[in-house]
Amino acid sequence: MVALRLIPCLDVANGRVVKGVNFVNLRDSGDPVELACRYSDEGADELVFLDIRASVENRNTLIDLVSRTAKSVKIPFTVGGGIDSVSSINDLLRAGADKVSLNSSAVRNPDLIYESSREFGTQCIVIAIDARRKVNKLGEWEVYVKGGRENTGIDVFSWAKKVEELGAGEILLTSMDGDGTQNGYDLHLTKSVANVVDIPVIASGGAGSLEDIYDVFKEGRASAALLASLLHDKKLTLQEIKTFLLEKKLLIRPYE
Amino acid sequence: MHKIGLIDYGMGNIHSVTKSLESLGEEIILINNFNQAKTCKAIILPGVGAFDPAMINLINTDLINDLKNWINSGKSFLGICLGLQLLFESSDEGKVQGLGILKGKIQKIPNVVNQRIPHMGWCQLLPTKSNTLLEHEELNNWVYFVHSYHAIPDDDDIIAAKVNYGSEKLTAMIEDDNLLACQFHPEKSGKTGEKLLRRWLSSIQ
Numbered sequence: 013m014v015a016l017r018l019i020p021c022l023d024v025a026n027g028r029v030v031k032g033v034n035f036v037n038l039r040d041s042g043d044p045v046e047l048a049c050r051y052s053d054e055g056a057d058e059l060v061f062l063d064i065r066a067s068v069e070n071r072n073t074l075i076d077l078v079s080r081t082a083k084s085v086k087i088p089f090t091v092g093g094g095i096d097s098v099s100s101i102n103d104l105l106r107a108g109a110d111k112v113s114l115n116s117s118a119v120r121n122p123d124l125i126y127e128s129s130r131e132f133g134t135q136c137i138v139i140a141i142d143a144r145r146k147v148n149k150l151g152e153w154e155v156y157v158k159g160g161r162e163n164t165g166i167d168v169f170s171w172a173k174k175v176e177e178l179g180a181g182e183i184l185l186t187s188m189d190g191d192g193t194q195n196g197y198d199l200h201l202t203k204s205v206a207n208v209v210d211i212p213v214i215a216s217g218g219a220g221s222l223e224d225i226y227d228v229f230k231e232g233r234a235s236a237a238l239l240a241s242l243l244h245d246k247k248l249t250l251q252e253i254k255t256f257l258l259e260k261k262l263l264i265r266p267y268e
Numbered sequence: 269m270h271k272i273g274l275i276d277y278g279m280g281n282i283h284s285v286t287k288s289l290e291s292l293g294e295e296i297i298l299i300n301n302f303n304q305a306k307t308c309k310a311i312i313l314p315g316v317g318a319f320d321p322a323m324i325n326l327i328n329t330d331l332i333n334d335l336k337n338w339i340n341s342g343k344s345f346l347g348i349c350l351g352l353q354l355l356f357e358s359s360d361e362g363k364v365q366g367l368g369i370l371k372g373k374i375q376k377i378p379n380v381v382n383q384r385i386p387h388m389g390w391c392q393l394l395p396t397k398s399n400t401l402l403e404h405e406e407l408n409n410w411v412y413f414v415h416s417y418h419a420i421p422d423d424d425d426i427i428a429a430k431v432n433y434g435s436e437k438l439t440a441m442i443e444d445d446n447l448l449a450c451q452f453h454p455e456k457s458g459k460t461g462e463k464l465l466r467r468w469l470s471s472i473q
Binding site for chain 1: 457
Protein backbone atom coordinates (compact mmCIF):
# COMPACT_ATOMS: atom_id res chain seq x y z
CA MET A 13 0.00 0.00 0.00
CA VAL A 14 1.31 3.39 -0.90
CA ALA A 15 2.28 5.58 2.05
CA LEU A 16 0.90 9.07 2.59
CA ARG A 17 3.57 11.56 1.61
CA LEU A 18 5.07 14.59 3.32
CA ILE A 19 6.44 17.06 0.80
CA PRO A 20 8.43 20.13 1.85
CA CYS A 21 7.86 22.97 -0.59
CA LEU A 22 10.67 25.37 -1.30
CA ASP A 23 9.46 28.58 -2.89
CA VAL A 24 12.48 29.97 -4.69
CA ALA A 25 13.24 33.36 -6.16
CA ASN A 26 16.56 34.21 -7.79
CA GLY A 27 18.12 31.03 -6.42
CA ARG A 28 17.05 31.55 -2.77
CA VAL A 29 14.22 30.00 -0.73
CA VAL A 30 11.48 32.46 0.20
CA LYS A 31 8.08 32.11 1.82
CA GLY A 32 5.26 34.63 2.01
CA VAL A 33 1.93 34.98 3.77
CA ASN A 34 -1.10 34.88 1.43
CA PHE A 35 1.25 35.06 -1.56
CA VAL A 36 2.89 38.37 -0.49
CA ASN A 37 5.45 39.61 2.11
CA LEU A 38 8.31 37.39 1.00
CA ARG A 39 10.96 36.39 3.53
CA ASP A 40 14.35 34.76 2.82
CA SER A 41 14.53 31.21 4.28
CA GLY A 42 17.88 29.87 3.00
CA ASP A 43 19.78 28.01 0.28
CA PRO A 44 17.51 25.63 -1.69
CA VAL A 45 19.94 22.74 -2.24
CA GLU A 46 21.16 22.81 1.36
CA LEU A 47 17.57 22.81 2.62
CA ALA A 48 16.58 20.09 0.15
CA CYS A 49 19.35 17.81 1.46
CA ARG A 50 18.40 18.52 5.04
CA TYR A 51 14.73 17.72 4.46
CA SER A 52 15.63 14.59 2.50
CA ASP A 53 17.84 13.39 5.37
CA GLU A 54 15.09 14.20 7.86
CA GLY A 55 12.59 11.94 6.06
CA ALA A 56 10.88 14.01 3.35
CA ASP A 57 9.13 11.71 0.87
CA GLU A 58 9.46 14.13 -2.03
CA LEU A 59 10.34 17.77 -2.60
CA VAL A 60 8.78 20.61 -4.55
CA PHE A 61 10.58 23.70 -5.82
CA LEU A 62 8.37 26.53 -7.00
CA ASP A 63 10.08 29.38 -8.78
CA ILE A 64 7.83 32.28 -7.84
CA ARG A 65 9.84 34.84 -9.83
CA ALA A 66 10.08 32.77 -12.97
CA SER A 67 11.13 34.65 -16.05
CA VAL A 68 13.01 33.93 -19.24
CA GLU A 69 16.11 35.65 -17.81
CA ASN A 70 16.42 33.44 -14.75
CA ARG A 71 15.43 30.17 -16.49
CA ASN A 72 19.08 29.11 -16.44
CA THR A 73 19.28 29.77 -12.70
CA LEU A 74 16.40 27.32 -12.26
CA ILE A 75 17.99 24.68 -14.50
CA ASP A 76 21.21 25.05 -12.53
CA LEU A 77 19.28 24.63 -9.27
CA VAL A 78 17.60 21.48 -10.65
CA SER A 79 20.86 19.86 -11.70
CA ARG A 80 22.58 20.74 -8.40
CA THR A 81 19.61 19.24 -6.53
CA ALA A 82 19.58 16.09 -8.67
CA LYS A 83 23.24 15.53 -7.82
CA SER A 84 22.73 15.55 -4.07
CA VAL A 85 19.14 14.49 -3.42
CA LYS A 86 18.06 10.83 -3.74
CA ILE A 87 14.31 11.32 -3.52
CA PRO A 88 11.91 12.51 -6.23
CA PHE A 89 11.43 16.21 -6.75
CA THR A 90 9.07 18.44 -8.71
CA VAL A 91 9.84 21.83 -10.14
CA GLY A 92 7.34 24.50 -11.08
CA GLY A 93 7.01 28.17 -11.93
CA GLY A 94 6.58 29.79 -15.32
CA ILE A 95 6.90 26.53 -17.30
CA ASP A 96 4.97 27.05 -20.51
CA SER A 97 6.22 24.74 -23.27
CA VAL A 98 7.11 21.13 -24.07
CA SER A 99 10.69 22.22 -24.67
CA SER A 100 11.09 23.88 -21.26
CA ILE A 101 9.59 20.76 -19.64
CA ASN A 102 12.13 18.69 -21.54
CA ASP A 103 14.99 20.93 -20.34
CA LEU A 104 13.99 20.59 -16.68
CA LEU A 105 13.44 16.82 -16.88
CA ARG A 106 16.78 16.37 -18.65
CA ALA A 107 18.43 18.49 -15.94
CA GLY A 108 17.22 15.91 -13.40
CA ALA A 109 13.73 16.94 -12.24
CA ASP A 110 11.33 14.00 -11.82
CA LYS A 111 8.17 16.00 -12.35
CA VAL A 112 7.17 19.45 -13.48
CA SER A 113 4.30 21.46 -12.14
CA LEU A 114 2.22 23.58 -14.52
CA ASN A 115 -0.17 26.28 -13.41
CA SER A 116 -1.04 29.42 -15.42
CA SER A 117 0.26 27.95 -18.69
CA ALA A 118 -2.06 24.94 -18.35
CA VAL A 119 -5.09 27.21 -17.90
CA ARG A 120 -4.04 29.33 -20.86
CA ASN A 121 -3.26 26.32 -23.03
CA PRO A 122 -4.81 23.06 -21.75
CA ASP A 123 -3.35 21.21 -24.77
CA LEU A 124 0.03 21.55 -23.08
CA ILE A 125 -1.15 19.02 -20.47
CA TYR A 126 -2.15 16.58 -23.21
CA GLU A 127 1.00 17.07 -25.28
CA SER A 128 3.45 16.91 -22.40
CA SER A 129 1.85 13.89 -20.74
CA ARG A 130 1.93 12.01 -24.06
CA GLU A 131 5.55 12.98 -24.56
CA PHE A 132 6.95 12.42 -21.06
CA GLY A 133 4.29 10.29 -19.35
CA THR A 134 1.44 11.33 -17.06
CA GLN A 135 3.57 10.57 -13.97
CA CYS A 136 5.71 13.66 -14.45
CA ILE A 137 2.97 16.21 -15.14
CA VAL A 138 1.66 17.82 -11.96
CA ILE A 139 -1.04 20.44 -12.31
CA ALA A 140 -0.95 23.12 -9.65
CA ILE A 141 -4.34 24.65 -8.88
CA ASP A 142 -4.51 27.82 -6.81
CA ALA A 143 -8.03 27.91 -5.40
CA ARG A 144 -9.83 30.72 -3.59
CA ARG A 145 -13.29 30.57 -2.04
CA LYS A 146 -15.97 32.46 -3.91
CA VAL A 147 -17.24 35.33 -1.84
CA ASN A 148 -20.59 34.52 -0.21
CA LYS A 149 -20.68 31.04 -1.77
CA LEU A 150 -20.30 27.99 0.41
CA GLY A 151 -18.51 25.07 -1.22
CA GLU A 152 -17.41 26.91 -4.36
CA TRP A 153 -13.87 27.79 -5.32
CA GLU A 154 -12.34 29.52 -8.33
CA VAL A 155 -9.03 28.94 -10.08
CA TYR A 156 -6.50 31.77 -9.79
CA VAL A 157 -3.40 32.16 -11.97
CA LYS A 158 -0.27 34.31 -12.22
CA GLY A 159 0.82 33.61 -8.65
CA GLY A 160 -2.67 34.23 -7.33
CA ARG A 161 -3.09 37.67 -8.88
CA GLU A 162 -5.69 36.83 -11.51
CA ASN A 163 -9.09 35.21 -11.07
CA THR A 164 -9.99 33.06 -14.08
CA GLY A 165 -13.55 32.50 -12.89
CA ILE A 166 -13.09 28.77 -13.65
CA ASP A 167 -14.69 26.36 -11.17
CA VAL A 168 -12.03 24.35 -9.34
CA PHE A 169 -13.86 21.01 -9.55
CA SER A 170 -14.49 21.14 -13.28
CA TRP A 171 -10.87 22.19 -13.86
CA ALA A 172 -9.59 19.32 -11.69
CA LYS A 173 -11.63 16.81 -13.70
CA LYS A 174 -10.47 18.32 -16.96
CA VAL A 175 -6.76 18.19 -16.12
CA GLU A 176 -7.14 14.55 -15.14
CA GLU A 177 -8.78 13.76 -18.49
CA LEU A 178 -6.03 15.61 -20.33
CA GLY A 179 -3.33 13.51 -18.69
CA ALA A 180 -2.23 15.14 -15.43
CA GLY A 181 -0.67 12.60 -13.08
CA GLU A 182 -1.26 14.54 -9.91
CA ILE A 183 -2.91 17.73 -8.61
CA LEU A 184 -1.13 20.15 -6.32
CA LEU A 185 -4.05 21.95 -4.72
CA THR A 186 -3.32 25.19 -2.88
CA SER A 187 -5.91 26.91 -0.77
CA MET A 188 -5.03 30.57 -1.26
CA ASP A 189 -7.19 31.47 1.71
CA GLY A 190 -5.03 29.27 3.92
CA ASP A 191 -1.60 29.77 2.36
CA GLY A 192 1.05 30.78 4.88
CA THR A 193 -1.49 31.35 7.68
CA GLN A 194 -0.80 28.09 9.58
CA ASN A 195 -4.53 27.95 10.38
CA GLY A 196 -5.00 24.45 8.93
CA TYR A 197 -5.58 23.03 5.46
CA ASP A 198 -8.91 23.69 3.79
CA LEU A 199 -10.37 20.23 4.42
CA HIS A 200 -13.61 20.92 2.59
CA LEU A 201 -11.76 21.98 -0.57
CA THR A 202 -9.23 19.13 -0.42
CA LYS A 203 -11.81 16.42 0.16
CA SER A 204 -14.11 17.75 -2.54
CA VAL A 205 -11.32 17.71 -5.14
CA ALA A 206 -10.01 14.30 -3.98
CA ASN A 207 -13.55 12.94 -4.43
CA VAL A 208 -13.92 14.06 -8.05
CA VAL A 209 -10.59 12.72 -9.39
CA ASP A 210 -8.76 9.36 -9.24
CA ILE A 211 -5.26 10.86 -9.45
CA PRO A 212 -3.44 11.77 -6.22
CA VAL A 213 -4.10 15.18 -4.65
CA ILE A 214 -1.36 17.04 -2.78
CA ALA A 215 -2.91 19.41 -0.24
CA SER A 216 -1.23 22.76 0.23
CA GLY A 217 -1.74 25.94 2.17
CA GLY A 218 -2.32 26.36 5.87
CA ALA A 219 -0.42 23.60 7.71
CA GLY A 220 0.27 24.84 11.24
CA SER A 221 0.13 21.83 13.55
CA LEU A 222 0.44 18.04 13.75
CA GLU A 223 -3.35 17.75 13.89
CA ASP A 224 -3.73 19.81 10.71
CA ILE A 225 -1.60 17.30 8.84
CA TYR A 226 -3.43 14.32 10.32
CA ASP A 227 -6.77 15.90 9.40
CA VAL A 228 -5.87 16.57 5.77
CA PHE A 229 -5.03 12.87 5.31
CA LYS A 230 -7.89 11.47 7.36
CA GLU A 231 -10.69 13.92 6.51
CA GLY A 232 -9.30 15.68 3.47
CA ARG A 233 -8.42 12.39 1.66
CA ALA A 234 -5.14 13.92 0.48
CA SER A 235 -2.43 11.58 -0.83
CA ALA A 236 0.28 14.02 0.19
CA ALA A 237 0.67 17.12 2.33
CA LEU A 238 2.77 20.04 1.24
CA LEU A 239 4.69 21.73 4.05
CA ALA A 240 6.45 25.08 3.96
CA SER A 241 6.57 27.79 6.64
CA LEU A 242 5.93 25.28 9.40
CA LEU A 243 9.18 23.51 8.50
CA HIS A 244 11.20 26.53 7.37
CA ASP A 245 10.38 28.33 10.65
CA LYS A 246 11.38 25.15 12.55
CA LYS A 247 8.03 25.00 14.28
CA LEU A 248 7.97 21.22 13.63
CA THR A 249 10.42 18.73 12.16
CA LEU A 250 9.59 16.01 9.65
CA GLN A 251 10.58 13.42 12.19
CA GLU A 252 8.13 14.82 14.76
CA ILE A 253 5.38 14.82 12.15
CA LYS A 254 6.12 11.25 11.02
CA THR A 255 6.27 9.97 14.59
CA PHE A 256 2.90 11.58 15.35
CA LEU A 257 1.21 10.22 12.22
CA LEU A 258 2.61 6.73 12.80
CA GLU A 259 1.28 6.78 16.36
CA LYS A 260 -2.08 7.76 14.89
CA LYS A 261 -1.85 4.61 12.73
CA LEU A 262 -1.62 6.34 9.37
CA LEU A 263 0.42 4.60 6.67
CA ILE A 264 3.65 6.59 6.62
CA ARG A 265 7.10 5.61 5.38
CA PRO A 266 9.15 5.19 8.56
CA TYR A 267 12.24 7.28 9.15
CA GLU A 268 15.17 5.49 7.39
CA MET B 269 34.39 -0.29 -9.38
CA HIS B 270 32.63 -1.52 -12.51
CA LYS B 271 31.88 0.05 -15.81
CA ILE B 272 28.11 0.08 -16.17
CA GLY B 273 26.44 0.78 -19.49
CA LEU B 274 23.28 2.85 -19.43
CA ILE B 275 21.10 2.61 -22.53
CA ASP B 276 20.52 6.18 -23.71
CA TYR B 277 17.42 6.20 -25.89
CA GLY B 278 15.97 9.54 -24.88
CA MET B 279 13.52 8.33 -22.23
CA GLY B 280 14.11 10.25 -19.04
CA ASN B 281 15.80 9.39 -15.75
CA ILE B 282 19.29 8.88 -17.28
CA HIS B 283 20.56 11.71 -15.07
CA SER B 284 19.22 10.31 -11.78
CA VAL B 285 20.43 6.79 -12.50
CA THR B 286 23.87 8.07 -13.53
CA LYS B 287 24.28 10.27 -10.44
CA SER B 288 23.09 7.56 -8.16
CA LEU B 289 25.56 4.96 -9.45
CA GLU B 290 28.42 7.45 -9.65
CA SER B 291 27.90 8.30 -5.99
CA LEU B 292 28.34 4.56 -5.29
CA GLY B 293 31.71 4.70 -7.04
CA GLU B 294 30.74 3.22 -10.41
CA GLU B 295 31.69 4.48 -13.84
CA ILE B 296 28.74 5.04 -16.15
CA ILE B 297 28.99 4.76 -19.91
CA LEU B 298 26.04 6.04 -21.93
CA ILE B 299 25.25 3.54 -24.64
CA ASN B 300 23.76 4.60 -27.94
CA ASN B 301 25.87 2.17 -29.95
CA PHE B 302 26.68 -1.29 -28.62
CA ASN B 303 30.40 -1.00 -29.38
CA GLN B 304 30.47 1.26 -26.33
CA ALA B 305 29.27 -1.68 -24.22
CA LYS B 306 32.37 -3.84 -24.86
CA THR B 307 34.11 -2.83 -21.65
CA CYS B 308 30.93 -2.84 -19.52
CA LYS B 309 30.23 -5.42 -16.83
CA ALA B 310 26.50 -4.75 -16.75
CA ILE B 311 23.81 -2.94 -18.70
CA ILE B 312 20.92 -0.88 -17.36
CA LEU B 313 17.76 -0.12 -19.31
CA PRO B 314 16.17 2.88 -17.60
CA GLY B 315 13.00 4.66 -18.64
CA VAL B 316 10.09 6.77 -17.63
CA GLY B 317 7.18 7.76 -19.81
CA ALA B 318 4.87 5.98 -22.18
CA PHE B 319 5.37 2.50 -23.74
CA ASP B 320 5.03 3.29 -27.47
CA PRO B 321 7.34 6.34 -27.64
CA ALA B 322 9.90 4.35 -25.63
CA MET B 323 9.76 1.31 -27.95
CA ILE B 324 9.92 3.54 -31.02
CA ASN B 325 12.96 5.35 -29.63
CA LEU B 326 14.58 2.03 -28.82
CA ILE B 327 13.89 0.68 -32.33
CA ASN B 328 15.41 3.86 -33.77
CA THR B 329 18.61 3.41 -31.76
CA ASP B 330 19.18 0.03 -33.40
CA LEU B 331 20.22 -1.44 -30.04
CA ILE B 332 17.58 -4.14 -29.72
CA ASN B 333 19.40 -7.17 -31.18
CA ASP B 334 22.55 -6.42 -29.22
CA LEU B 335 20.55 -5.92 -26.04
CA LYS B 336 18.83 -9.30 -26.51
CA ASN B 337 22.18 -10.98 -27.18
CA TRP B 338 23.61 -9.37 -24.04
CA ILE B 339 20.82 -10.73 -21.86
CA ASN B 340 20.85 -14.18 -23.54
CA SER B 341 24.61 -14.45 -23.03
CA GLY B 342 24.04 -14.39 -19.25
CA LYS B 343 25.59 -11.00 -18.50
CA SER B 344 24.21 -8.75 -15.77
CA PHE B 345 21.21 -6.66 -16.72
CA LEU B 346 18.96 -4.30 -14.76
CA GLY B 347 15.71 -2.79 -16.04
CA ILE B 348 14.13 0.12 -14.15
CA CYS B 349 10.44 1.11 -14.30
CA LEU B 350 9.55 1.37 -18.01
CA GLY B 351 12.79 -0.56 -18.53
CA LEU B 352 11.04 -3.51 -16.85
CA GLN B 353 7.83 -3.13 -18.85
CA LEU B 354 9.57 -2.99 -22.25
CA LEU B 355 11.02 -6.48 -21.65
CA PHE B 356 7.55 -8.04 -22.05
CA GLU B 357 5.64 -8.87 -25.23
CA SER B 358 3.02 -6.12 -25.19
CA SER B 359 1.32 -3.44 -23.13
CA ASP B 360 -2.26 -2.21 -22.70
CA GLU B 361 -0.73 1.25 -22.86
CA GLY B 362 0.32 0.99 -26.49
CA LYS B 363 0.17 -0.81 -29.82
CA VAL B 364 3.86 -1.31 -30.51
CA GLN B 365 5.29 -4.78 -29.70
CA GLY B 366 7.54 -4.99 -26.68
CA LEU B 367 11.00 -6.57 -26.66
CA GLY B 368 9.49 -9.99 -25.85
CA ILE B 369 12.51 -11.06 -23.82
CA LEU B 370 10.04 -12.09 -21.10
CA LYS B 371 6.72 -13.82 -21.79
CA GLY B 372 3.68 -11.95 -20.58
CA LYS B 373 2.08 -8.55 -20.86
CA ILE B 374 1.78 -5.17 -19.21
CA GLN B 375 -1.71 -4.35 -17.94
CA LYS B 376 -3.42 -1.25 -16.61
CA ILE B 377 -3.41 -1.26 -12.80
CA PRO B 378 -6.94 -2.39 -11.79
CA ASN B 379 -9.37 0.07 -10.22
CA VAL B 380 -9.47 -0.70 -6.52
CA VAL B 381 -11.54 1.13 -3.90
CA ASN B 382 -9.66 3.99 -2.24
CA GLN B 383 -6.55 3.47 -4.37
CA ARG B 384 -5.37 6.08 -6.83
CA ILE B 385 -3.80 5.80 -10.28
CA PRO B 386 -0.95 6.55 -10.98
CA HIS B 387 0.34 4.33 -8.19
CA MET B 388 2.67 6.99 -6.87
CA GLY B 389 4.74 7.07 -3.71
CA TRP B 390 6.59 4.89 -1.22
CA CYS B 391 5.68 1.25 -0.60
CA GLN B 392 7.10 -1.63 1.30
CA LEU B 393 8.54 -4.40 -0.88
CA LEU B 394 7.13 -7.89 -0.28
CA PRO B 395 9.71 -10.45 -1.51
CA THR B 396 8.13 -13.59 -2.96
CA LYS B 397 11.43 -15.48 -3.07
CA SER B 398 15.03 -14.93 -2.06
CA ASN B 399 16.68 -12.87 -4.76
CA THR B 400 19.70 -10.70 -5.49
CA LEU B 401 18.23 -7.70 -3.67
CA LEU B 402 16.23 -9.21 -0.83
CA GLU B 403 15.96 -12.24 1.40
CA HIS B 404 12.59 -13.96 1.26
CA GLU B 405 11.54 -12.78 4.74
CA GLU B 406 13.16 -9.35 4.54
CA LEU B 407 10.66 -6.54 5.17
CA ASN B 408 10.78 -2.80 5.91
CA ASN B 409 12.34 -1.87 2.59
CA TRP B 410 10.39 1.19 1.42
CA VAL B 411 10.93 2.25 -2.18
CA TYR B 412 9.46 4.80 -4.57
CA PHE B 413 6.96 3.76 -7.26
CA VAL B 414 5.32 5.76 -9.98
CA HIS B 415 3.38 3.86 -12.64
CA SER B 416 -0.10 3.24 -14.04
CA TYR B 417 0.62 -0.16 -15.63
CA HIS B 418 2.14 -3.30 -14.18
CA ALA B 419 3.63 -6.57 -15.39
CA ILE B 420 1.73 -9.88 -15.59
CA PRO B 421 4.38 -12.48 -16.47
CA ASP B 422 3.24 -15.83 -17.90
CA ASP B 423 5.66 -17.48 -15.49
CA ASP B 424 4.84 -16.45 -11.91
CA ASP B 425 8.17 -17.81 -10.73
CA ILE B 426 10.11 -14.89 -12.21
CA ILE B 427 8.36 -12.47 -9.83
CA ALA B 428 10.82 -11.66 -7.04
CA ALA B 429 8.78 -9.11 -5.07
CA LYS B 430 5.30 -7.68 -5.04
CA VAL B 431 3.66 -4.65 -3.53
CA ASN B 432 0.25 -4.29 -1.90
CA TYR B 433 -2.32 -2.24 -3.79
CA GLY B 434 -5.57 -2.28 -1.83
CA SER B 435 -6.87 -5.85 -2.06
CA GLU B 436 -4.58 -6.53 -5.04
CA LYS B 437 -0.87 -7.12 -5.40
CA LEU B 438 1.25 -5.61 -8.15
CA THR B 439 4.55 -6.87 -9.59
CA ALA B 440 7.40 -4.91 -8.02
CA MET B 441 10.45 -6.86 -9.13
CA ILE B 442 11.38 -9.55 -11.66
CA GLU B 443 14.39 -11.83 -11.50
CA ASP B 444 15.21 -14.41 -14.14
CA ASP B 445 18.82 -15.58 -13.79
CA ASN B 446 21.03 -12.66 -14.86
CA LEU B 447 18.05 -10.43 -15.62
CA LEU B 448 16.80 -8.21 -12.81
CA ALA B 449 14.11 -5.59 -13.24
CA CYS B 450 12.45 -3.20 -10.80
CA GLN B 451 9.11 -1.48 -11.26
CA PHE B 452 10.19 0.97 -8.54
CA HIS B 453 12.98 3.54 -8.79
CA PRO B 454 15.98 2.48 -6.67
CA GLU B 455 17.78 5.67 -7.75
CA LYS B 456 14.99 7.72 -6.15
CA SER B 457 14.47 5.58 -3.06
CA GLY B 458 16.79 7.28 -0.59
CA LYS B 459 19.09 5.15 1.53
CA THR B 460 17.07 1.98 0.92
CA GLY B 461 17.44 2.44 -2.82
CA GLU B 462 21.19 2.88 -2.40
CA LYS B 463 21.38 -0.31 -0.35
CA LEU B 464 19.50 -2.28 -3.02
CA LEU B 465 21.68 -0.89 -5.81
CA ARG B 466 24.79 -1.86 -3.83
CA ARG B 467 23.47 -5.41 -3.54
CA TRP B 468 22.93 -5.59 -7.29
CA LEU B 469 26.40 -4.16 -7.95
CA SER B 470 28.01 -6.70 -5.67
CA SER B 471 26.29 -9.52 -7.62
CA ILE B 472 27.88 -8.43 -10.90
CA GLN B 473 30.44 -10.96 -12.14
